[in-house]
Each structure stands twice: as structure tokens, then as C-alpha cells.
Amino acid sequence: MRRLRQRHVTLAGDRGIEWGFVIDNLPAIGTGRRVLDFGPMDGFVLSVNARDKGYAVVAVGLEDIAPPERVQYIRQDILTVEFDEPFDYILNASTTEHVGLGRYGDPVGEDLDLAAMRKLREWMRLDGDGVQFLTVPMGVDAVVGHYHRVYGKHRLPRLLEGYAVLREQYYVKADDDSHWVSCSKERALSEVPGQVAKPSMLNLSYALGCFVLCA
Numbered sequence: 001m002r003r004l005r006q007r008h009v010t011l012a013g014d015r016g017i018e019w020g021f022v023i024d025n026l027p028a029i030g031t032g033r034r035v036l037d038f039g040p041m042d043g044f045v046l047s048v049n050a051r052d053k054g055y056a057v058v059a060v061g062l063e064d065i066a067p068p069e070r071v072q073y074i075r076q077d078i079l080t081v082e083f084d085e086p087f088d089y090i091l092n093a094s095t096t097e098h099v100g101l102g103r104y105g106d107p108v109g110e111d112l113d114l115a116a117m118r119k120l121r122e123w124m125r126l127d128g129d130g131v132q133f134l135t136v137p138m139g140v141d142a143v144v145g146h147y148h149r150v151y152g153k154h155r156l157p158r159l160l161e162g163y164a165v166l167r168e169q170y171y172v173k174a175d176d177d178s179h180w181v182s183c184s185k186e187r188a189l190s191e192v193p194g195q196v197a198k199p200s201m202l203n204l205s206y207a208l209g210c211f212v213l214c215a
Helices: 012-023 045-052 112-121 155-159 185-189
Strands: 034-037 056-061 069-074 090-094 131-138 142-144 146-151 166-171 180-183 205-212
Touching: 012 034, 012 045, 012 090, 012 131, 012 146, 012 166, 012 180, 012 205, 045 056, 045 069, 045 090, 112 155, 131 146, 131 155, 166 185
Parallel strands: 034 056, 034 090, 056 069, 090 131
Antiparallel strands: 131 205, 142 146, 166 180, 166 205
């Protein structure tokens, strides 16, 4: 049996890949349309991009961060939020993998990430126009401490259950750790994730999966 080998690469530059994927796929004209940004980081990069394209933006997260102008921020567990109106687009960049691990003070539960994906699907327009942009860690299935999950051949299908995949792209870090390169799904699924969070969070490595989904 071939032994799986963890490579000595980092996550440096991952946000450029993930945010770039979402920004490139979100239509440039958003007048009259609604966007949900799930798990914004300080700076609200994706929220601001959507706002500047004309979308009405609501962001949901757990961090104590100040939203920019014309972005509504709801600081609440995604599984306890309710909305009366659906969203045209959901921006879900590197967030779902944290749900249920307690890293951000959220409730702990083995399958709460799957529950979050089901809830997000309920908020998407079901007339064919509702779209979610999802990016997640990929590789050999793993839960890395309280940091994140890595989605592999077993858990990835469960994560995407109920969705149709309209587009998918996969990336791994080059062996010299200098840049990210496009790869096949099979290559991404074979990446052995980093397990040790020292001396830097960047040492928690994995491949990236980027998806355009509809309900």
C-alpha cells in the first residue's frame, strides 16, 4: 500500500485564490439583488466587492468586527439566524469548515457544518437563479484540532448533498511553496493536510476546492 506523505507547504496566498474565485464569478451588476456573505473576516473584502457592484449585502459571522458602510452585519451563529427573503448569491469562502468546532465560540457538533450547508440552501432562490460560491479545504478527510475540517472523498459528497455543481476548480501549493497551481479533483483529494499549528497557522496546509453551486 502506498504511504501518503505530507508535504512541507503552507497556506500562504490561499485567500487570493478563494476571494479571487468568488469575485470573478459574482456578476458585475448587482442592482436589485441580494447577497449573503457567510463568515466575513475583518475588512469584509467580499462584502465590499458585492456592495460596490450594487448588491444589497447582509453578512453573518461570529467575530466582533465593525462592518463597512451599507453592509448589514449580523453577529450570530448561522444555525440560529432566520431570513424572510431568499438571496440571489451566497458567498461562502473558507467558512463552512469551521462550523461546529468551537474555534469561534460556536456550539460544537460533528455534523453542524452539514447542517449549515442545508440551511444556506434554504436561503437560496429555488427558481434556478440562486447561486452559492463555496471554497473549502480539500485533501484526505480530516478534522484538524478545533481549526478546521478537510473535505475528502468521504465527507465532500455529504457537504455538497442537495446541490448541483455548476463549476469546480481545484488547487494545490507548488512543492517549493511559492504559489498555488490548478490541479485535478483527484490530485486535490490526495493531499495530506498539515496537522501541526506551530510556529504559524500557515503551517496548517491543505488543497483548495472552489465551487459554484445551485440548489
